[in-house]
Amino acid sequence: MQIIDKHGRSQAALIAILQDVQAEYSYLSQSNLELIARELGIAIAKVYGVATFFENFSLEAKGKHIVKVCNGTACHVRKSQPIYDAVREHLGLTGKRKTTDDGIFTLETVACLGAGGLAPVMTIGGEAHAKMNPDKALALLDEIRAKEVAAE
Template identity: 50%
Template structure:
């Protein structure tokens, strides 16, 4: 995938905002991820040469934090908590239901037509509401498998209408 000059301009602006400061690498990566929903490889190489740090170092930072992703993500991001409390409250069932419903494979996977990405996270800090999941910025507590299906259906319907 080749990114156009316009896209590099966006990255350049992000770099400029951060004064081309190496020590602001994490903020830069956050801004880039906000823009593209993930960290494209060629953008990371561009950042590396702009900041005079090695691509391997950037790759190290990008893979260290689970917040960053090197794979393109779907439009809606579903984060299922699999921390201790949620795990005991059978969060694994929610993940299974999502997988079946969305035909997702693997742990962190992109769903067909770029609509959903399902991720497991370690703890969302809402153990009292276990099991918890987040769809985009909305938090849902004490979720049941049926509830998951209805939530997904609503979003799918909205997406169909938009099309």
């Protein structure tokens, strides 16, 4: 694996390797975790422990567009929960599923996006959208989905 070659086969490089693997594949698959453990000569439990300790690592495939709805205090008070609920229903996500079947969207919540003055805030692909409401959120998602379908 070129990523491991880039960082070297040292336990000290584990986090950097995990970051690069996730950047390349959008998540950390079981097979990649096993390969990393084998190549670095460390137990899979240690690799898994590091991968699950840090919130930025994902063991599940994510969609092309990551949708984050803030649920921090300012956003919550300004009704971010109805936005999250509407987006979740609109995308057909049930139970613990966070990613749409077509792989276009992944829905997440975040504790704070650091933009309380613009609350409620939602980001799509890192781009912040301020003073959101359910209708505005769904319109944005529909616009993105239409572009994705047109590009196929």
